[in-house]
Amino acid sequence: MVERQTGVALWRQIADRMRLAINNGDFDETGMMPPETVLAARFGVNRHTVRSAMATLADEGIVRAIQGVGTRIERRDRLRFPISRRTRFSQGLGNQAREIEGRMLEADTDVAPALVAQALGLAAGTPCVRMETVNSADKRPISRATHYFPSERFAGIAEAYEKTRSITAALRELGVSDYVRRSTEISAIHAEGDDMRHLKLSPGAIILVATAINTDLAGMPIQYSRTRFAADRVKLTVEPENDDIGDLGQSA
Amino acid sequence: MVERQTGVALWRQIADRMRLAINNGDFDETGMMPPETVLAARFGVNRHTVRSAMATLADEGIVRAIQGVGTRIERRDRLRFPISRRTRFSQGLGNQAREIEGRMLEADTDVAPALVAQALGLAAGTPCVRMETVNSADKRPISRATHYFPSERFAGIAEAYEKTRSITAALRELGVSDYVRRSTEISAIHAEGDDMRHLKLSPGAIILVATAINTDLAGMPIQYSRTRFAADRVKLTVEPENDDIGDLGQSA
DNA sequence: TATAGTTATCTAGATTAATAGACATTAAGG
DNA sequence: CCTTAATGTCTATTAATCTAGATAACTATA
Missing domain, CATH: 1.10.10.10 (Winged helix-like DNA-binding domain superfamily/Winged helix DNA-binding domain)
Incomplete structure (x- = not known):
């Protein structure tokens, strides 16, 4: 009251x-x-x-x-989603939301699409694990992502993600203690189909698409992802490269 | 306005x-x-x-x-100063103050007082570095502390503190990446002499005295300190032992 | 078209917040 | 003792906030 x-x-x-x-x-x-x-x-x-x-x-x-x-x-305040060399989903949103949730929609293994294979430096036809996820903040869907991981190295990634609900944690389980972002491309499209439904958007709504490649510390590409953000709920902020937070403990 | x-x-x-x-x-x-x-x-x-x-x-x-x-x-709101297994001065005050400052008053090397030697497990007569410091929050003096470190291992601690203005950082420079608190004793006395002057207190004001022993992760005692808090400016809160809090807050 | 449910607008009055000014009361100091 | 510089108290006025009730206007739907 x-x-x-x-x-x-x-x-x-x-x-x-x-x-x-x-x-x-x-x-x-x-x-x-x-x-x-x-x-x-x-x-x-x-x-x-x-x-x-x-x-x-x-x-x-x-x-x-x-x-x-x-x-x-009409609109909500947008969450600020920082994009930097060490982008981590839930860590990035930090204290902007009380509850941050990741959910897997589906996962399978198939040959990588040509674009993905090229980005990950794989030969055409190399099999990859594909994972479809939805991330929500305080019960409100924020983004929907499609991830590709080389099957040879990350066969169990889907199970690990199911268990930990976090890409970072799943990669750690598979021996990748740390990783960095090699590139991020950002574009915008209109919502349609699946994304519209999962992000609970209306026709005509805008989606921000961030396409990213992550590598391990040796520089080997490990992940290709295409994340679609509901543009009315987030703003992406590109941050100065920040190397010196490496000594901080990784919190799940 | x-x-x-x-x-x-x-x-x-x-x-x-x-x-x-x-x-x-x-x-x-x-x-x-x-x-x-x-x-x-x-x-x-x-x-x-x-x-x-x-x-x-x-x-x-x-x-x-x-x-x-x-x-x-008549009085001010008191800063909450958490005392736990991982007590760190400026980190503990967190966002309660905009600016937290540590200043060194003096430093020398001499044989440890009997009490200190006993607490640190040193033979009587072992030399120690003694440091006198004052900590302020937003320009207001909060506490005054006397620290003892075994000279053999921490000969350069005073210089490191001068440079970093932080015990935690100074210890890190000398190879102690982490440390924990073995014991804390709290008592109260009336302000007098030097403490009264440095903490800008009036006669009759109360001082909280926290005597602490810190050890490295191997359990070896590394620091004995006696911190005098202006009781009208802080309240000490003893927190449940929490091992996994770590260094999440990246307040420098 | 009639009805139900909703926002828009208007008038009137009560309460709280803010301004303005005058004067009383208290304490310290020359 | 008187002056000065503060806080304490009082009255009056204006503006902002809140309540109350009535009615108009609009939309969707049966």
């Missing part, structure tokens, strides 16, 4: 809490805010007070009220 | 800022707040608004207004 006499206006408290809830994905199912009367009852305030709060959120472009229909959620 | 129409009352903004300033030690020279009229002018508000802010600070016990004299600063 809201607190009175604290020197913070009720509409301000409500606006702050609703902004948090929205970024939390609390209203993801409908994409709409609860009606003003419901919110007023929930917070124990007058409907006009709720309207003041909504007005500021609308002013920030976070929601849009539609007469006769309701108040639609 | 203060912001209007933000949903946060002016008196609240002023109270928050003055509380910060007090904890910052901004008024340490006099121990008094500026007069209400001065603050009103500085913030561009009416004197009554400043009085509302001061009333809440007085209510929190942070200041006390004395008619005819002024408003005296």
